Every structure is written in C-alpha cells, then in structure tokens.
Amino acid sequence: MEQNILARIAAVIQSSSVQGWLVVDRDFKVVHANEAYCQLWKTKSEEVIGKHILKLFFKGQKKDNRGNYLGPLIETIDTGREIALMEVCVTSQYNDANIWCLANTYLLRDSEGRIEYAVGTYLPIDKFKVIERRLDNINLDIIKAFCKAIGVRDAYTKQHSECVAYLMVELAEYLNLSPDEVTKAYLAGIVHDVGKIGVPERILGKPGRLSDEEFKIIKCHPVKGSEIIAEIDGLGAITSIVRHHHERYDGRGYPEGLAGENIPFLSRMLCICDAFDAMTSQRCYRDPYTTEQALEEIKRCAGLQFDPIISEQFITCMKKQLQRN
Structure with a gap:
C-alpha cells in the first residue's frame, strides 16, 4: 500500500499499538x-490482504435476515x-473464534469526494464484558456517554481512553489484583481523561508544543475529571485515582x-499505561514509538516519572504478551 495513503490513514485514526486496524x-x-489486527485473529497479513x-x-452477505448490517x-x-464506539462480535474464518471488539470506522475520500478507503479499528473487549457484568451499581451508560462526548471533540482522547483501559486490565490481572481492583483499574482507564471535556478544542488538537499558558490549562484536567466522576453514583472509589494519574514518582508531577x-x-499504574499508549499512538505532529522503544523509555524513567x-x-x-502473539 502506498506510504502516502498509510500516512493519511494514520493521521485520521491515531491508533496505538494495542488497537488492530483494517483498511478496505x-x-x-x-x-x-x-x-x-493480525495478532488479534492469529493470522498473517498475507492471508488477509487482497481478500x-x-x-x-x-x-x-452484507446484512442479516432482519436487514441489519x-x-x-x-x-x-x-x-x-x-461509526464510533460500536460493540461488535466477529467470528474469524481462520479459527472460528468469536471476539468482542469496540469498533470505530473512518472514511478517506478522493479529490472528487468519492469514498476511496474505509478504515476500521478494533480493540478487544472480552475482558471488559466480564468486568461490566460485575458493575451492578454503576451507570455504564453515563460513563460511555462521557467518553463519546470527549470523542466528538478529540478523536485521539476517545481511542486513547479505550486503549489505556485495556492496558490497565492486562497489568492488573498480571499483578494478580483482586476482581474489585481489576474493575477499578478498568473504570479508571476509561474515564481518566474525562476532565479534558473542559479543555478548549484549539488546545486539544494543537499540532505542536503547548505554550506555558496552554499547558497550565491542560494540567487542570485531572482535578476537573475527579470532580465530574465524583458526581456519578458508584464511581467514588476512583476519584483519587483519576485526580493523581499525572503525579510523578519523584514528586515533580501535578496537581499536588x-x-x-x-x-x-x-x-501509579495508570501513569505508566497512559504514557505507554501516548508514546505508541500516531499523532499529527510525530511518528509513534515502537513497543520496544516505548518500553525502553519506561525503563529509563523508572524511579523518576514512574x-x-x-x-x-x-x-x-x-x-x-508480545511472545504470546
């Protein structure tokens, strides 16, 4: 595929290394x-491309018997x-696996406005579905509504929150945390940037370094986020997690x-997952780190930032995880 097309796609979806994406x-x-994407389906790109x-x-088929796509x-x-934030269950023809994913789609048009390519991003959420079944007293519709509201203003933040939640669950389970703590980790990942709803779009989408004044505004989002989620029944346990996810281990972070x-x-977990996804995501002003480069940076900053x-x-x-894939 032509590199300029890939660059156009990357600029639109800004997808991180944990999110599979397919272009048709x-x-x-x-x-x-x-x-x-290939790791998700346990296949190779040559078995997919051209099909x-x-x-x-x-x-x-395009639609089922009821006329649904x-x-x-x-x-x-x-x-x-x-399409934004659609939960889909897809069956692979390679291994008959059923995988729940959170999907987003994007269009690329040619110079005459005709559809040229469509891009789909897929984040596996099987573990999320299990966690959500434990959330008896929390209004998930409110949580997801906030995520969509942020996504309308900033596509990067929407995808970033999904991916950070995925990383938080992976790490929490690896650390053998209790089911309750895994649930908190998931929720914190999903809503950790909700405070950005109060940040002007010109700052959220600025393709370059922020001024001191702009950075001062951005630094308010953890506190604003903790205040917002404190008003949602059932989320009181994660307010402090969100409030302090930009603190640094050496004491040079914010807000306190x-x-x-x-x-x-x-x-402290969220700080690492947040940084890893930010590093491995495509942004309009820089190329993403590889997974290996991002892990090396986390190692370098251990004891300082992390x-x-x-x-x-x-x-x-x-x-x-890389070895399993």
Missing part, C-alpha cells in the same frame, strides 16, 4: 492490516457514515506534587 477499498477488498471482507467474515465497515462503505507511595497505587517496581512489572507483562 470501496469494493470491500482488504488493502492493509496492521500487526495488532474481500464479505467473504472473510460474513459468507458473502453484519459489520461496521460494511455499513460505513454502503452508507458513507462513520505527591511522591512515591503517597501516590495511589492504581494512579514507580520503579510497577515499571518493571509492566515491561515484563508487555514482553510476555
């Missing part, structure tokens, strides 16, 4: 699949509408300059 042309033929998604996943990419190409173990444990023990555990967790 207007005839439903796959033209690109990233490494995370038609209708035949790969949907037995040649069988997949978000099909719907996007047929209707010309992009807490240091070491005075920072809540899950905030909790050294959690950093070591995170690095080991991610390396084992």
Whole structure:
C-alpha cells in the first residue's frame, strides 16, 4: 500500500499499538492490516490482504435476515457514515473464534469526494464484558456517554481512553489484583481523561508544543475529571485515582506534587499505561514509538516519572504478551 495513503490513514485514526486496524477499498477488498489486527485473529497479513471482507467474515452477505448490517465497515462503505464506539462480535474464518471488539470506522475520500478507503479499528473487549457484568451499581451508560462526548471533540482522547483501559486490565490481572481492583483499574482507564471535556478544542488538537499558558490549562484536567466522576453514583472509589494519574514518582508531577507511595497505587499504574499508549499512538505532529522503544523509555524513567517496581512489572507483562502473539 502506498506510504502516502498509510500516512493519511494514520493521521485520521491515531491508533496505538494495542488497537488492530483494517483498511478496505470501496469494493470491500482488504488493502492493509496492521500487526495488532493480525495478532488479534492469529493470522498473517498475507492471508488477509487482497481478500474481500464479505467473504472473510460474513459468507458473502452484507446484512442479516432482519436487514441489519453484519459489520461496521460494511455499513460505513454502503452508507458513507462513520461509526464510533460500536460493540461488535466477529467470528474469524481462520479459527472460528468469536471476539468482542469496540469498533470505530473512518472514511478517506478522493479529490472528487468519492469514498476511496474505509478504515476500521478494533480493540478487544472480552475482558471488559466480564468486568461490566460485575458493575451492578454503576451507570455504564453515563460513563460511555462521557467518553463519546470527549470523542466528538478529540478523536485521539476517545481511542486513547479505550486503549489505556485495556492496558490497565492486562497489568492488573498480571499483578494478580483482586476482581474489585481489576474493575477499578478498568473504570479508571476509561474515564481518566474525562476532565479534558473542559479543555478548549484549539488546545486539544494543537499540532505542536503547548505554550506555558496552554499547558497550565491542560494540567487542570485531572482535578476537573475527579470532580465530574465524583458526581456519578458508584464511581467514588476512583476519584483519587483519576485526580493523581499525572503525579510523578519523584514528586515533580501535578496537581499536588505527591511522591512515591503517597501516590495511589492504581494512579501509579495508570501513569505508566497512559504514557505507554501516548508514546505508541500516531499523532499529527510525530511518528509513534515502537513497543520496544516505548518500553525502553519506561525503563529509563523508572524511579523518576514512574514507580520503579510497577515499571518493571509492566515491561515484563508487555514482553510476555508480545511472545504470546
């Protein structure tokens, strides 16, 4: 696939290394699949590229017997509408695996405004579904509404929150935390940037270094986020986690300059997961780090920005995940 097309796609989706993405042309033929997508389906790119998604996943059909589209990419190409935060269950023809994913779709048009390519991003959420079944007293609709509201203003933040929640669950389970703590880790990941709803769009989408005044405004989002979620029944337990996820282990973070173990444990986890996804995500002003480069940076900053023990555990967790894939 041409590099300029890939650059256009990357600028639109700003996807991180944990999110699979698939590109199809207007005839439903796959033209690109990233490494995370292939890992998700336990396949290789050469087994996907050049194939038609209708035949790969949907037995040649676009809709089911009730007239519903069988997949978000099909719907996007047929209707010309992009889709955000759709939960889908997809069956692979390679291993008959059923995987729940959170999907987003994006369109790229040619110079005459015609659909040229459609891009689908897929974040596996099987573990999220299990966690959500434990949330008896929490209004998930409110949480997801906030996430969508942020996504309307800043596509990067929307995808970033999904990916950070995924990383938080992976790390929490690797650390053998209790089910309650895994649930808190998931929720904190989903809502940790909700305070950005109060940040002007010109700052959220600025393609370059922020001024001192702009950075001062950005630094208010952890406090604002903790205040917002404190008003939602059932989320009181994660307000301090969100409030302190930008504290640094050496005490040079914000909003309160807490240091070491005075920072809540899950905030220290969130700080690492947040930074890792930010580093491995494509942004309009820089290329993403590779997973290896991001892990090396976390190692370098252990004891300064990050909790050294959690950093070591995170690095080991991610390396084992790479080996499994």
